[in-house]
Amino acid sequence: MTVSMSGTSRRSKPETADSMSARQKEISVSEFFAKNRHLLGFDNPRKALLTTVKEAVDNSLDACEEAGILPNVTVVIEDLQPDRPANSKQSRYRITIVDNGPGIVRKQIENVFGRLLFGSKFHRLKMSRGQQGIGISAAGMYGLITTGKPMVIFSRPHSRKVAHHIELAMNTKTNRAEVTVDEETEDFPPRSRLYSINSGTRSPEFLNAEDYMTGTSVSIELEGRYQKGRGSVDEFLELTAIANPHARITFVPPTRISADEQEDLPFTYNGNGAARIQPASDREDQPGSRSAGHNNGGLSDIDPNITTVEKDGIIYYPRGIDQLPPETREIQPHPRGIELGILLQMAKDFEAENRGGGTLYNFLQEKFSRVSPSKAGEFCKVVGGHSRTKVSDLSPQQFEKLFREFQESKLPAPPTDCLAPIGIRQLQSGLLKGVKAEFYTAETREPAVYRGRPFLVEAAIAYGGELPADQPARVIRFANRVPLLFQQSACSSFKACGETSWRNYNLSQPRGGLPNGPLVIMIHLASVWVPFTSESKEAIADYDEIRKEMKLALMVCGRKLGTYLRKRQKMQREAARRDVFERYIGEVSKAINAIAGHDTKKLYDCLLAEARRRTAIADAQLDEEGKTIKKDEHEDLKNDDTVVLVESRAVHLQDQTDEADDESADDGQEMVKLSSGSRRRKASGKSGRSRDRDVE
Amino acid sequence: MIPAIMPMYKINPMAKDATTKSKTGTRDRINQRIRQRDKATLTKIVDLADDVAGCAFKGRDIRVDIPTRTRSNTIWNKKRGILQMGDAKSQRELFNLNQAKQFMQTMLHGNSIKELINAQKTLSLRGMFYKGLHTIQGTKSEKTFDGQDESDSILEDLEVGLGALREELHVYAKKRGTMVGNITIVDSGDEIDCRRMGSGGYAVPSITEPDIIQFKKCEAKFVLHVEKDTVWGRFNEDRFWEKHNCILTEGSGQPPRGMRRLLRRLNEELGLPIYCLLDCDPWGHYIFSVIKQGSISLAFESERLAIPSAKFIGVRAMDYARCQLSDDVQIKLNDNDTKRAREIAAYPWFQGNKGWQKEISQMMQNGFKMEVESLITKDISYVTEEYVPERLKKKDWLD
Structure with missing residues (x-):
């Protein structure tokens, strides 16, 4: 694939076609993207850091899942200029991502990491995180441009053989990699280099060789800026952990963070992490072992105590569920999902495959989904041919006719076994470890179709607990399990949230906006081809079919939340009433004792x-007076598989009334309390509650 | 002519010179009656507590019946000419979210009253509020009473609930109202000559029952009750009571119970007619109605407070024309006044009274109200020297 551009003309000296032709030449993809880095998400140093981590983690998770391995991913960000002046906002970082995937064989390493638009995922209709094959090589190219340092790659495709250590730099002119170091090594995972970062990396738990029997490690040096808050590496990893409860992610953040860092992380970590940390070895099945397939064992008991913890400068996102997502099938395009040009290209490719001898009938049957033999026959007749008509004999007019027929003819919807939902239990498990709420529910919709492409929507809601009560709900968005961090308001999911009537579910909602309250709304779109609004993959395009499915999923979750909230309000009323009586009967008893x-x-x-x-x-x-609450509704909720309640995190009603006395009238909202032993967060001002993250 | 004084109150039992056997006997009798009365009150309170405890032990509804003090439970006894309380009762339940606190307050005041009776002391309404006031155990800052209003209303509930009067509960209100005139009384053993009260007059206490106040010597032939102390001051300065041999009283607006009880006793025991000089507005009309028939909120007390023979001598709606008053004295009736006037006209005890119906409709026709002070525009002493004497002479009044 090439991009051609014509040279610019100068007024002073009239150009001739000949003189211009001297400057007209092909430019390589790499060159184009090097100059247009914002198209790939490298707009600014902060985003460059995030995009690098994101592309590498996406690749790692895709590789592990395809190989049927429960993913272990370690992300390390090293600050290479720790002595820089306090006010300098950006710095040089080395980002290292290690996974336990299948590894990459030696001869493909240059192609995978050293060429743009080289990948296994572009040419197929299969649900995966990466789609175009730009990601990791673009990150390497960015690193090369800003620091001049090559990418460092370790890969071990076989657990009993040595690993390869390759260092390579991309030549942007040729779109080819130049290898500078190529040696064999026993150091995989590459612990020796990462060993001395901090006390956490010295522990044997970190990059345990048994957890990384095979796999790949990529290191990229780049100019970047590490900052927490919205759109940060931390948020990305948190959300990735939520959408991928089967993955275990370890994150070593840089020791020094930028001077003007905002402490604004959406979900609070547990400050007393050490007390709650899960000994990883107790929980994991045998490290590196292949998954036991898709059996349902152990699915029913999600442990709400598995939560993100921080220890010795390392953040651990534990595995919530020991089951890989179901494997997805690759599908052929649906006739209605393609465009005329693509149809022509497909026909050309088919001709080439069959050396010009392929029939239209076979082409329709083999290269499309949902075209039955009789339907294929019908199509042949419509274009004025028969079942033996050769593809090579068709005129452009006949192709156009065929294309129109595709749009008008009645065809079954595309197959949906190409989609892998995260799953209700998995969604709950993911939210449970990432979001400290008291109520969780999730819904997976049946697959649907937009423009001939199958898709599927999932939604989940977490409510209450330690979530901030006086702010609009937080929407976390995912496409094929990848978190979407930017351009929220342009996203179809955001619109779906605004169009849902949350007031029906006992939440307050400004007109057309997000509901207010201690609420996290998660929306996941799974599709063989996710319609993004731009190449940087930040927002889902607003198709009516997609938005409708999203709304339906949100409504299912909302109804369950409404039931829970009504129940909670009822309990509150009951407790208030009881409280009133209990307060006064002490006085009454004493008075009666004194009188009689x-x-x-x-x-x-x-x-x-x-x-x-x-x-x-x-x-x-x-x-009985006709209120909507049924007597056993709460019991129903408890028996509902799609709902998880963490009663211990529910705000205690008694405390709440006492609280109201203390705080006076300036904060009428419910107080959000941390669980036992943690300090209490209070509103710091009218403009907003500062949510601080406990780093120790 | 000196009206007959009832023998029982002829002699002051507490007077320092009361040494004769019969005097001592009277005091004893009074004291004995007080003891009996206190004993009865105590029994009522203990019964109430026993009842609550009994219900609690047996798991029955825990409540106190309190007669309702509303217009709907007020009965107009036409024959006797007074308002009486009906039989309707409201339940005050402990296990009712809106009544739980009041129930608790009722019990607290019950206990306070018991303590007062045992100590043989009395407290003002405000004193009672403070006596019952403390932070409820088990809460951080909730008080037993949010204000004196709550406490006052609970005490009124206890009065009707126990069927005991305020003084029987050893509680009294702030004193209000003034008296001056040709009478000598004994108040808690002190002899008071109401002819020699200077410009201030005798401040009428909250409790004017026979055991506190006895009439010793009375020459007056009637009582003139005026609405406010400004008018009363005019009459007193002009020595109206001396010239016309009467008693002059004032109730600072709606007269308090002590004042009303005193008027009633002057009327009943000494046979003095009561004449009222009140504003020509719905408020003045209702004050007269309260003096004459009793009030809605204290209908249970009408028996001893109402004076069915009281007369309304002015100010009348026709006085604007009759006395040729200037335009300046008109105060326009506002919507509230009109509404209140219609309400009053519709009360059963006004309905059958042609004179009053005419009076109210004339005031509405005028479209304005007048205060007693408006008569002063004619002449400073017009009201004392011409207006009232003329009304009395002509027996020109409303019943």
Whole structure:
């Protein structure tokens, strides 16, 4: 693939076609992208750092899943200029990503890392994270441009053989890699180099050789800027961990962070991480082992205690579920999902495959999905041929006719076994470890079709717990399990959230906006081809079919949340009523004792028992009076597989009333409390509650 | 002519010179009656507590019945000419979210009253509020009473609930109202000559029951009750009570219970007619109605407060024309006044009274109201020297 550009003309000296032709030459893809780096997500130093991590992690996860390995991914960001002045915002970083994937055989390494648009995923209709094959090589190219340093690659395709250590730099003129170092080594995973970063990397738990029997390690040096908050590496990894509960991700952030860093991480880590850390070895099945397939064993018990922890300067995103996502099938394009030019190209390729001898009938049957033999026959007749008509004999007019027929004819929807939903339990597991809420629910929709391409929508909601209560809900968006961090308002999912009537589910919502409350809304779109609004893959294009599915998924989740909230409100009312009675009966018993000498304790106990009995009765009556709450609705929720409740994180009602006394009227919202032992977060001002992350 | 004074109150039992056997006997009798009364009140309170405890132990509804003090539960006894309380009762339940606190307050005040009776002391309404006030155990800052209003209303509930009067609960209100005139009384053992009260007058206490106040000597032939102390001051300065041999009283707007009880006793025990000089507005009309028939909120007290024979001598709606008053005295009736006037005209005890129906409709026709002070525009002493004497002479009043 080439991009050609014509030279610019100068007014002063009239050019001739001949003189111009001297400057008209092919430019390589690499050159084009080197000058237009924003197209690939390298707009600024901060985003460049993120994009590099993102492309490498996406590749690692794709590779592991294709090989049927439960992914272990380690991300290390080293600050190479720790002594730079305090006010300098950017620095040179070395980013290293190590995975336990199948590795890459020696002869393909140059192609995979050293050429743009070289990859296994572009030519097929299969659901995967990466699509174009630009990512990692573009990151390497960016690093080369900003620092002049080559990419360092370690790869071990076979666990019993030595690993390769390759260093290569891309030649942007030729779109080819130039290898500077090529040697064999036993150092995989490359611990020796990463060993001394901090106390965490010295622990044997870090890059344990048993967890990385095979795999690939990539290091890229680049000019970047490490900053937390929205659109940061931290957020990306957090969200990746949520959408990929089967992956275990280890993150070593740089020791020094930029001077003006905002402490604004959406989900709070547990500050007392050390107490809650899960010994990794206890939980994992045998490291590096191939997955046991898609059995359902152990799915039913998600452990809400598996949460992201931070220890010795390393952040661990543990594996929430020991099951790989189902393998997806590659599909042929659906007749309705292609354009005329593509049809012509496909026909040309088919001719070439069959050395000019392929028939139209066979072409339709083999290269498209959902074209039955009779349908193929019909198409042949429509274009004025028969089943033996050769593809090479068709005129452009006949192709156009065929293309129109594709649009009008009745065809079944494309097959949907090419889609792998994350799954309800997996979504819950992912949210449970990443978001400290009290209520979780998830929904997976049946596959649907846009423009002849199958897609599938999943939604999940986490509510309450430690989430900030006085802000609009946070929407986290995923496409094929990859978090989308930018351009939220341009995204179809964001529009779907705004169009859903959250007020029906007991949440407050400004007109057309996001609902307010301690809420995280997750939307995942899985498709063989995700329609992004731009090459940088930041927002999902707004197709009606997609938005409708998203809304339906959100409504299912919303209804369950509504049920839970009504129940919670009811409990609150009940508790308030009980509270009122219990407050006064003490005084009543004492007064009666003083007047008539009855035993205070006995009287108090009797009244208390009565108060408890009364509040129960009062609630039952409330239900009978036609309120929507059914008596056993909460029980229903508990038995609902799509709902997870973490009661211990539910804001305690009693405390809440006391809290209100303390805080006076300036903060009428529910207080968000941390679980036991942690300090309490309070509103720091009217403009917004600063959410700080505990780093220790 | 000195009206007959009831023998029981002829002698002051507490007077320092009261040494005779019969005097001592009277005091004893009064004290004995007080003791009996306190004992009865105590029994009522203990019964109430026993009842609550009993219900609690047996798991029955825990509640106190309190007669409702609203217009709907007020009955107009036409024959006797007074308002009486009906039988309607509202339940105050402990296990009702809106009543739980009031229930607790009722019990707290019950206990306070018991303590007062045992200590043989009395407290003002404000004092009672402070007596019952403390932070509820188990809460950080919730108080038993949010303000004196809550406390006052609970005390009124206890009065009707227990069927005991305020003084029987050893509680009294702020004193209000003034008296001066040809009468000598004994107040808590001190002899008071109401002819020698200077310009301020005798401040009428909250409790004017026979055991506190006894009438010793009375020459007056009637009582003139005026609405406010400004008018009363005019009459007192002009020595109206001396010239016309009467008693002059004032109730600072709607007269408090102490004042009303005193008027009633002057009327009942000494046989003095009561004449009222009030504003020509719905408020003045209602004050008269309260003096004459009793009030809605204290209908249970009408028996001893109402004075069915009281007369309304002015100001009348026709006085604007009759007395040729200037335009300046008109105060326009606002919507509220009109509404209130219609309400009053519709009360059963006004409905059958042609004179009053005419009076109210004339005021509405005028479209303005007048205060007693408006008569001062004619002449400073017009009201004392001409207006009132003329009304009395002509027996020109409303019943």
